[in-house]
Amino acid sequence: MKKILLTIACLASMIVARADEGMWLLPMLQQFNEEAMRNIGCRLTAKDIYDINNASLKDAIVQFGGGCTGEVISQNGLVSTNHHCGYSSIQRLSTPEKNYLEDGFFAKSFAEEIPVPGLTVKFMKSMADVTDQLESLEGKAFKEKVAEIEKASNEANPNCQSKVMSFYNNNVWYLIVYKTYKDIRFVGAPPVSMGKFGGETDNWMWPRHTCDFSLFRIYADENNEPAEYSENNKPYTPVKSLKISLKGVKEGDFTFIMGYPGRTQRFQTAAQLKDMIETNSIRIEARTIKQKVMWDEMEKDPVVRLQYADKYAGSANGWKKWQGEELAFKKLGIIERQEAKEAELNKWINKKGSRKEAYGGAIEDIDKFITDRKEVYMNLILLSETIGNLDILAKYIAPKHFRAEDYNEEVDRKINKALFAFYLDKVSPEYKIQPEGWDLTKENVDEYVDSFYGENGAEVVNGLMTALRTVVAEKVGSINDPTFEVASKKYAASLLQWNKGKASYPDANFTMRLTYGTVKPYSPKDGVSYWHWCTANGILEKEDPDDYEFRVPTKIHNLIENKDYGRYADKDGTLHTCFLTNNDITGGNSGSPVLDADGNLIGLAFDGNWESMSSDVMFEPDLQRCINVDIRFVLWMIEKWGEAPNIIKELAFAK
Numbered sequence: 245m246k247k248i249l250l251t252i253a254c255l256a257s258m259i260v261a262r263a264d265e266g267m268w269l270l271p272m273l274q275q276f277n278e279e280a281m282r283n284i285g286c287r288l289t290a291k292d293i294y295d296i297n298n299a300s301l302k303d304a305i306v307q308f309g310g311g312c313t314g315e316v317i318s319q320n321g322l323v324s325t326n327h328h329c330g331y332s333s334i335q336r337l338s339t340p341e342k343n344y345l346e347d348g349f350f351a352k353s354f355a356e357e358i359p360v361p362g363l364t365v366k367f368m369k370s371m372a373d374v375t376d377q378l379e380s381l382e383g384k385a386f387k388e389k390v391a392e393i394e395k396a397s398n399e400a401n402p403n404c405q406s407k408v409m410s411f412y413n414n415n416v417w418y419l420i421v422y423k424t425y426k427d428i429r430f431v432g433a434p435p436v437s438m439g440k441f442g443g444e445t446d447n448w449m450w451p452r453h454t455c456d457f458s459l460f461r462i463y464a465d466e467n468n469e470p471a472e473y474s475e476n477n478k479p480y481t482p483v484k485s486l487k488i489s490l491k492g493v494k495e496g497d498f499t500f501i502m503g504y505p506g507r508t509q510r511f512q513t514a515a516q517l518k519d520m521i522e523t524n525s526i527r528i529e530a531r532t533i534k535q536k537v538m539w540d541e542m543e544k545d546p547v548v549r550l551q552y553a554d555k556y557a558g559s560a561n562g563w564k565k566w567q568g569e570e571l572a573f574k575k576l577g578i579i580e581r582q583e584a585k586e587a588e589l590n591k592w593i594n595k596k597g598s599r600k601e602a603y604g605g606a607i608e609d610i611d612k613f614i615t616d617r618k619e620v621y622m623n624l625i626l627l628s629e630t631i632g633n634l635d636i637l638a639k640y641i642a643p644k645h646f647r648a649e650d651y652n653e654e655v656d657r658k659i660n661k662a663l664f665a666f667y668l669d670k671v672s673p674e675y676k677i678q679p680e681g682w683d684l685t686k687e688n689v690d691e692y693v694d695s696f697y698g699e700n701g702a703e704v705v706n707g708l709m710t711a712l713r714t715v716v717a718e719k720v721g722s723i724n725d726p727t728f729e730v731a732s733k734k735y736a737a738s739l740l741q742w743n744k745g746k747a748s749y750p751d752a753n754f755t756m757r758l759t760y761g762t763v764k765p766y767s768p769k770d771g772v773s774y775w776h777w778c779t780a781n782g783i784l785e786k787e788d789p790d791d792y793e794f795r796v797p798t799k800i801h802n803l804i805e806n807k808d809y810g811r812y813a814d815k816d817g818t819l820h821t822c823f824l825t826n827n828d829i830t831g832g833n834s835g836s837p838v839l840d841a842d843g844n845l846i847g848l849a850f851d852g853n854w855e856s857m858s859s860d861v862m863f864e865p866d867l868q869r870c871i872n873v874d875i876r877f878v879l880w881m882i883e884k885w886g887e888a889p890n891i892i893k894e895l896a897f898a899k
């Protein structure tokens with residue numbers, strides 16, 4: 245495999261990679277992308293971006309809280325990310341009396357910053373291809389070698405965590421070294437009405453007016469090293485922090501984004517993709533039911549609103565994404581296109597005996613696995629979306645994961661009754677849980693749920709847990725099939741060989757990537773074209789005091805009406821809220837810096853667009869866009885709404 249990649253690398257200098265598609269690996273930038281980036285306007289070298297021996301841009305990019313991206317924007321360790329990435333932290337720090345989520349907050353001094361227990365920020369020091377040390381090993385020998393590589397790396401890198409990660413379905417392995425900071429403090433965020441303006445209605449959509457940012461600060465010990473929270477810790481001094489550009493963007497401007505995309509499915513077969521859409525439908529149905537109960541209760545009571553805000557947002561984001569995905573699959577003929585691609589690939593494989601030997605049958609093996617596991621998988625998904633993840637289970641079985649502050653018994657009872665009814669309706673008989681003393685039916689299920697909250701609650705919930713474990717233990721074995729792993733490795737290897745000579749990138753896997761492209765509008769359908777930007781005028785157009793998702797605080801309303809934009813106004817006199825680029829991102833990239841040709845910060849990536857919701861599977865050059873909040877909207881919010889000049893003063897602006 246290593247050899248294949250090296251060959252690709254040699255040829256790549258003649259073959260200029262695509263300008264838009266691709267979540268590129270940083271160590272390959274020079275070979276694969278530097279020239280293509282320069283061709284569309286980049287003024288940086290690959291080394292300015294990724295250099296393991298000297299400070300480079302990658303040192304300013306962090307993995308934020310495990311599932312998002314952030315960037316260091318001051319020499320005092322100030323980090324910006326999305327509001328929806330800071331959301332759970334902000335929610336947890338909030339109380340009905342001091343509601344930072346609802347009311348927003350900006351610290352006016354370091355002393356006012358609020359520690360967030362459990363929140364971490366991770367820097368990547370380096371990543372190195374270790375495939376040649378691992379490719380001939382299997383099973384135990386493989387595991388031991390991985391442990392050995394990681395141990396040696398940890399010894400060579402004090403205070404760091406080393407991890408060997410798989411790429412291209414286990415064909416390539418990289419050793420990645422991280423340093424994790426653990427004293428992270430909340431610095432500020434707009435009120436949720438702005439940070440999440442448009443709510444679930446506007447989520448995954450353009451045009452957009454969401455001020456999706458929040459600010460945190462990294463604290464370190466007296467040696468600038470990671471430490472648990474302590475009063476004595478000091479703001480972290482970064483190796484690199486980003487400069488900010490207030491120039492704004494125009495169509496065609498070069499942009500690139502660095503960050504931690506989570507998961508894509510670009511090395512899967514048509515059968516796998518079909519299966520994904522089918523299993524998602526169960527998730528969508530379950531969440532529709534759960535969210536309806538939650539939302540009704542949240543609308544009734546602001547305390548419940550705060551308690552369930554994060555649970556609701558987390559559920560709704562996937563719920564809407566999957567619906568969009570299904571629609572886009574149909575509209576864009578994703579399965580048909582994937583099938584056509586597979587037919588071509590098969591032709592290529594079958595042309596030569598050696599290829600047939602190496603890759604033949606992989607697609608068929610994958611498809612057989614998918615068919616065989618279908619029923620058990622569906623039932624496990626059903627379980628995990630309904631009764632496998634209840635708050636009441638956490639309360640009694642995993643108290644560490646239970647937050648009493650975010651729990652309301654009556655709301656919980658309603659959610660659980662709805663989910664159990666749905667579960668019973670959908671479950672295949674042989675997968676139905678059998679809690680001791682109960683034969684669950686539609687008639688007695690409410691009574692069963694009520695018993696969670698009675699005197700013997702702990703006992704009943706323990707019984708439920710036992711019943712869940714029994715089903716999983718009996719049935720789950722059949723979905724771990726080693727032939728599947730082998731086949732999917734072969735499949736990815738065949739794709740790489742088939743495309744030999746072209747620059748390639750692996751599926752997203754929460755490792756740092758770079759995507760480059762340009763500022764670009766799009767046409768969502770015949771006869772309609774969208775601008776590549778939105779302005780604050782749209783906030784007033786969408787404003788609706790009676791709709792929680794479209795409320796506008798009076799102060800914001802007045803600032804916009806008075807066009808009080810200061811130095812953050814665009815040349816056109818308006819305040820630009822968000823803009824579009826054709827960068828290739830996915831979940832996990834949230835909070836990633838959007839950088840200009842000189843590496844200056846011009847925005848934060850925060851969403852994808854509705855017309856290309858199949859983007860995790862196939863990139864759509866004409867339709868797929870990345871939605872970014874304009875950095876000038878962010879700074880305007882900090883300065884004019886937050887009145888926090890202390891924060892603005894920390895920043896460095898590009899001339």
Ligand code: ARG
Pocket residue numbers: 328440442443444447448557560561830831832834850851852
């Ligand atoms: N769609 C965005 C993403 O997955 C998250 C947006 C969060 N906002 C919301 N209204 N749920 O990155």
